[in-house]
Structure formats: structure tokens, C-alpha cells
Amino acid sequence: MESLLILLISISISISISISSISAFTPPTTYFLNCGSNATITFPNDYPPRNFTPDSQIPSISTTETLTINPTTLSSTSPSLYTTARLFIQPFTYTFTVNSTGTHVLRLHFSPFTTPAHNLSSANFNVSALQTFLLLASFSPSTTTTIKEYFLWLDSDEFQLTFTPNSSPSLAFISAIELFTAPPFLIDNTTEPKQVSRLGNDSNIDHIAHQALETVYRINVGGPKITPENDTLWRTWTPDDDFLFSNITTTVEAKTTTDKISYYAYDKPRSTREIAPEFVYSTAREMNISDVTRIANPKINFNMTWAFPVPSGYKYFIRMHFCDFVSEQPLSLIFNIYIGDLSASQYFILGWLTYQTLSQAHYVDFIAADDVRTSGSLKVSVGPSDQSNSANVISSIMNGLEIMKINNTVGSLNGTFNSIVGTSVKKHRHVSLPVTIVSAAAAPLVLIRNERMEKVNYVIQLSLQVYKGSYLYRTHITDTCITN
Numbered sequence: 001m002e003s004l005l006i007l008l009i010s011i012s013i014s015i016s017i018s019i020s021s022i023s024a025f026t027p028p029t030t031y032f033l034n035c036g037s038n039a040t041i042t043f044p045n046d047y048p049p050r051n052f053t054p055d056s057q058i059p060s061i062s063t064t065e066t067l068t069i070n071p072t073t074l075s076s077t078s079p080s081l082y083t084t085a086r087l088f089i090q091p092f093t094y095t096f097t098v099n100s101t102g103t104h105v106l107r108l109h110f111s112p113f114t115t116p117a118h119n120l121s122s123a124n125f126n127v128s129a130l131q132t133f134l135l136l137a138s139f140s141p142s143t144t145t146t147i148k149e150y151f152l153w154l155d156s157d158e159f160q161l162t163f164t165p166n167s168s169p170s171l172a173f174i175s176a177i178e179l180f181t182a183p184p185f186l187i188d189n190t191t192e193p194k195q196v197s198r199l200g201n202d203s204n205i206d207h208i209a210h211q212a213l214e215t216v217y218r219i220n221v222g223g224p225k226i227t228p229e230n231d232t233l234w235r236t237w238t239p240d241d242d243f244l245f246s247n248i249t250t251t252v253e254a255k256t257t258t259d260k261i262s263y264y265a266y267d268k269p270r271s272t273r274e275i276a277p278e279f280v281y282s283t284a285r286e287m288n289i290s291d292v293t294r295i296a297n298p299k300i301n302f303n304m305t306w307a308f309p310v311p312s313g314y315k316y317f318i319r320m321h322f323c324d325f326v327s328e329q330p331l332s333l334i335f336n337i338y339i340g341d342l343s344a345s346q347y348f349i350l351g352w353l354t355y356q357t358l359s360q361a362h363y364v365d366f367i368a369a370d371d372v373r374t375s376g377s378l379k380v381s382v383g384p385s386d387q388s389n390s391a392n393v394i395s396s397i398m399n400g401l402e403i404m405k406i407n408n409t410v411g412s413l414n415g416t417f418n419s420i421v422g423t424s425v426k427k428h429r430h431v432s433l434p435v436t437i438v439s440a441a442a443a444p445l446v447l448i449r450n451e452r453m454e455k456v457n458y459v460i461q462l463s464l465q466v467y468k469g470s471y472l473y474r475t476h477i478t479d480t481c482i483t484n
């Protein structure tokens with residue numbers, strides 16, 4: 001009776017999926033900003049396509065008086081997202097008007113370069129959001145492009161993003177900003193993920209969706225890198241090879257399917273292309289146990305383990321993506337899931353969760369307490385359950401893994417001290433325009449003086465185009481990846 005019911009459900013699912021054929025998500029609020037530039041950079045191959053427009057459209061910048069100094073020597077080089085940056089020598093706050101409440105995705109792009117007047121690699125600054133969360137403290141972007149991704153809950157119509165230079169040289173910069181509304185179900189705000197903790201009863205997080213989250217790893221298990229062109233939320237997924245733990249390569253097999261991946265978007269957790277694209281679900285790792293070995297050792301059992309170096313002092317949100325395209329039968333796999341050396345889920349039967357449908361996307365969320373780390377790493381393992389019987393295949397799979405840092409008790413994602421709370425950007429000093437900057441007249445500098453806020457705020461737009469001999473020319477956002 002039960003299985004008949006499930007059969008009927010799965011039939012109705014496949015019908016409704018083929019009818020609705022999941023359309024792309026359109027965020028109500030979108031900002032894609034090419035900072036410090038007045039050029040729009042198009043990404044026609046992104047899906048959906050995007051335009052990064054000049055950040056001068058943001059009222060907190062565009063209402064300011066703009067001084068342009070001698071931009072004479074511009075070359076004909078076609079501009080790219082990283083050939084310009086906006087510089088701050090004082091605390092500065094972007095204020096974005098938002099049309100939506102709920103979870104928003106924020107991506108900050110930092111691509112340093114050097115001009116005669118400024119060396120962006122020597123910048124050192126703090127970044128905070130909503131005048132509450134410290135996102136980056138004493139941050140010095142490395143020489144390569146760094147993209148930081150955050151998930152933030154907004155329930156007002158304004159979003160503030162503050163850059164605060166630390167001393168000597170007092171310099172902060174940003175190359176590009178993405179801010180857009182996440183699909184409402186991306187981080188569920190009605191149920192809480194299971195918390196895995198050594199102490200057993202670590203205090204629960206009150207509303208995971210209301211915390212600030214930072215993506216630290218986003219992994220396409222067993223498959224290639226996935227770029228923003230192939231992800232409807234413009235995410236980057238990196239391969240898992242570097243995170244496979246121990247000499248697992250001979251015992252774990254990368255697999256790819258050409259099966260059509262189905263999504264079931266009408267239940268919890270909702271599975272859609274916005275949770276993860278087909279590319280994530282169509283590759284996997286599976287335990288590699290030959291038939292010969294199985295016959296010789298029917299109870300063979302080991303774990304597939306991934307290890308992710310993470311700093312201590314935080315809880316982590318872990319999302320695991322599963323899609324069984326390796327089995328002949330939907331209920332073949334019964335496995336255990338571990339976080340650290342603790343059990344996160346015993347007797348995990350994916351087939352029940354996908355209504356006995358093979359090649360159907362599914363994900364499971366957990367929260368790992370700080371005490372689950374071992375040797376500086378967060379480990380995730382899957383291994384066959386001892387409940388596996390002759391009807392089951394002794395194996396386990398994994399398709400994708402996302403690990404996000406959760407802000408600590410002082411609202412910081414980068415250290416134990418949150419310098420923002422209580423101080424915010426009101427703590428600015430009065431400065432006069434440094435002579436060195438004025439004299440750098442040969443550079444295409446644009447100085448912006450912000451008078452409306454009754455403080456003197458110098459924001460410098462710096463164009464790299466005249467110095468094209470001395471920097472690494474990056475033409476496309478997809479050359480980059482999320483770095484830790």
C-alpha cells in the first residue's frame with residue numbers, strides 16, 4: 001500500500017516536472033557593479049546573462065561631486081571587470097536600495113593591481129555589512145583575484161556595505177560587487193538543520209537563515225569546475241580532488257551520467273536548479289569495490305572522506321548534494337553520513353527521500369559545531385551502513401558539498417573582535433585631500449567628494465588601462481574561483 005502510494009506520487013511528480021520545466025529564477029533585487037568604472041561589462045554567456053554596470057549609479061556615490069583629472073592617456077584596450085577598482089582612503093559606505101526581504105547573496109571581487117600612485121596589494125582594510133556583521137578584518141587581498149561570497153538576511157529596504165581602511169597606507173578597494181535576492185527556499189527559514197556536536201548539546205542556532213554565512217568551499221564531487229556560465233545563481237564549483245582524504249583515489253571512483261537529472265520542487269527540501277545545477281548532480285564519487293572484492297569480502301566497509309581546512313571559532317553550515325544515478329534500483333544504497341568522527345545521519349536511504357526515483361536531485365543540510373573539527377579540518381564522510389543486506393549494494397555516493405562559515409557570537413566572520421558594532425562609519429576623521437593624489441595627475445583619476453553626508457569622503461576611481469604593461473590582464477570572471 002505504502003509503495004503504491006509512493007509510486008503514484010512519483011508518477012505525479014514526473015508529470016508536473018515535465019509540465020512546468022523549471023524556469024530561471026529572476027531575483028527582485030539585482031546589483032552587478034563594475035566598480036570605479038563608467039563602462040558596462042557584459043557577460044552574455046552567463047545563464048541568465050548579466051551586465052556589470054558602473055557603481056557610480058549607486059546614490060551614495062553618484063550624488064557626490066566628481067572631479068576628473070586629466071584622463072588623457074587612455075589606451076584603446078577594451079575594459080574588463082578587473083581593469084578598474086574603486087579606492088577608499090577613508091571609511092566609506094555603499095547604500096543599496098533593496099526591493100526584497102529575505103536571504104541575499106553578496107559577492108565581493110578583489111583584483112589588485114599597481115599604478116605609480118597606488119599599490120592595491122598593500123591595501124589592508126575591514127569590510128562590514130548592515131553595520132552589524134564584520135565580513136573581513138585586516139584583509140589584504142592577495143595578488144590574484146579573490147571572490148568572497150556571503151549570504152545575508154535583509155528585512156529593511158536598505159543594505160549598507162562599509163569599507164574601512166586600516167592605517168598605513170590607508171587604502172581599501174573593491175573591483176566588483178554582486179548583490180541579489182536569493183530564491184526564498186535557498187536557505188530555509190522555517191526549519192533548522194540538524195546540529196552535529198561532540199558535546200551533544202551545544203546551543204542551537206536560532207534561525208540559520210538570519211545568520212551571516214560565508215561560503216568557504218563549494219565542491220563539485222567527481223566532476224569538473226563549474227563556472228558562473230553554468231549556474232543560474234552564477235556560482236563557481238571547484239573539483240573535489242584536493243579535498244579527498246587519505247589514499248582514497250583507488251577506492252573511490254569518479255562517475256558521470258548522461259541521464260536527465262530531475263528536480264522535485266514541491267516539497268521540503270525543495271530541489272531546484274537554483275539549489276545546484278544539473279552539472280553538480282550528474283557527477284559523483286562512488287566507492288570503488290570490484291565484484292571480485294565483494295565476493296571475497298561481503299562485509300567490506302570503509303568511508304569516503306573529504307577534509308576541508310577551516311579556522312576554529314565558528315560553526316559551519318554544511319550542505320550535501322546527492323543524486324543516485326549509479327544504482328539499478330532506487331533503494332539500493334543505505335549509508336551513513338559522518339561529520340568529523342561523529343554520526344550525522346545513520347541509515348541514510350536516499351531512495352526514500354527521492355520518492356524512489358533514480359537520478360533525482362536531493363540535498364541535506366547540517367550544522368557542525370566548532371568542536372567537530374579534527375586537526376584543523378572539517379571532515380565529511382560517507383560509508384555503507386551495517387544495515388545493507390543482500391538486496392542493497394554496499395556503497396555510498398556524494399555529488400556535491402558546500403561549506404559555509406556561520407558568524408560567531410559577536411557577529412564576525414573574521415575574528416573574535418567585531419570593531420564595527422558600536423562604532424560603525426560615524427567614527428571618521430576629517431581629512432584633506434592628500435597632495436600625492438592630486439599630483440598623480442597623469443593617471444586617469446576621478447576624485448569624488450561627498451558633501452551631502454557632511455563629511456569629507458574621498459573615493460578614488462582608478463583606471464588601470466594606461467598601465468597595461470604592468471598587470472596581469474584578466475578578461476573574464478570565470479578565470480577566478482572562491483578562495484578560502
Ligand SMILES: *[C@@H]1O[C@H](CO)[C@@H](O)[C@H](O)[C@H]1NC(C)=O
Pocket residue numbers: 028029030031097098099
Ligand atoms: C526594484 O524593482 C523595480 C521594479 O520591479 C525594478 O525596476 C528595479 O530595477 C529593482 N531594483 C533593483 C536594485 O533591482
Ligand SMILES: *[C@@H]1O[C@H](CO)[C@@H](O)[C@H](O)[C@H]1NC(C)=O
Pocket residue numbers: 036037038039071074444446461462463
Ligand atoms: C568615463 O567615460 C568618459 C566618456 O564618457 C571617458 O572619457 C572617461 O575616460 C571615462 N572614465 C573612466 C575612468 O573610464
Ligand SMILES: *[C@@H]1O[C@H](CO)[C@@H](O)[C@H](O)[C@H]1NC(C)=O
Pocket residue numbers: 101102103184189190
Ligand atoms: C521566512 O521568510 C519569508 C520570506 O522572507 C517570510 O515571509 C516568512 O515570514 C519567514 N518565516 C520565518 C519563520 O521567519
Ligand SMILES: *[C@@H]1O[C@H](CO)[C@@H](O)[C@H](O)[C@H]1NC(C)=O
Pocket residue numbers: 114119120121122
Ligand atoms: C605591492 O605591495 C605588495 C605587498 O605589500 C608587494 O609585495 C609588492 O612588491 C608591491 N608591488 C609594487 C610594484 O610595489
Ligand SMILES: *[C@@H]1O[C@H](CO)[C@@H](O)[C@H](O)[C@H]1NC(C)=O
Pocket residue numbers: 125126137138164165166167415417418419
Ligand atoms: C579592523 O578590524 C580589526 C579586527 O576587528 C580591528 O582590530 C581594527 O581596529 C579594525 N580597523 C578599523 C579601522 O576599524
Ligand SMILES: *[C@@H]1O[C@H](CO)[C@@H](O)[C@H](O)[C@H]1NC(C)=O
Pocket residue numbers: 200201
Ligand atoms: C539538550 O537540551 C535540550 C533542551 O535544552 C534537552 O531537552 C535535551 O534533553 C538535551 N539533550 C541532551 C542529550 O542533553
Ligand SMILES: *[C@@H]1O[C@H](CO)[C@@H](O)[C@H](O)[C@H]1NC(C)=O
Pocket residue numbers: 224225226227229230279
Ligand atoms: C557549461 O556549459 C557549456 C554549454 O552548455 C558546456 O559546453 C560546458 O561543458 C559546460 N561546463 C561545465 C563545467 O559543465
Ligand SMILES: *[C@@H]1O[C@H](CO)[C@@H](O)[C@H](O)[C@H]1NC(C)=O
Pocket residue numbers: 246247
Ligand atoms: C593505503 O593503501 C595501502 C595499499 O592499498 C594500504 O595498505 C593502506 O592501509 C592504505 N592507507 C590508508 C590510510 O587507508
Ligand SMILES: *[C@@H]1O[C@H](CO)[C@@H](O)[C@H](O)[C@H]1NC(C)=O
Pocket residue numbers: 249250251252253254288289290
Ligand atoms: C577501482 O579499483 C580497481 C581495483 O579493484 C582498480 O584497478 C581501479 O583503477 C579503480 N578505479 C579507480 C577509478 O580508481
Ligand SMILES: *[C@@H]1O[C@H](CO)[C@@H](O)[C@H](O)[C@H]1NC(C)=O
Pocket residue numbers: 301302303338340341342381383
Ligand atoms: C567511518 O568514519 C566514522 C567516523 O570517523 C567511523 O566511526 C567509522 O568507524 C568509519 N567506518 C569505517 C568502516 O572505517
Ligand SMILES: *[C@@H]1O[C@H](CO)[C@@H](O)[C@H](O)[C@H]1NC(C)=O
Pocket residue numbers: 132205211212315406407408409410411412
Ligand atoms: C551572528 O551575529 C548576530 C548579530 O551579532 C548574533 O545575534 C547571532 O547570535 C550570531 N550567531 C551566532 C551563531 O553566534
Ligand SMILES: *[C@@H]1O[C@H](CO)[C@@H](O)[C@H](O)[C@H]1NC(C)=O
Pocket residue numbers: 136137311413414415484
Ligand atoms: C579571515 O579571513 C581570511 C581571508 O578570507 C582567512 O584566510 C582567515 O582564515 C580568516 N580568519 C578567521 C579567524 O576567520
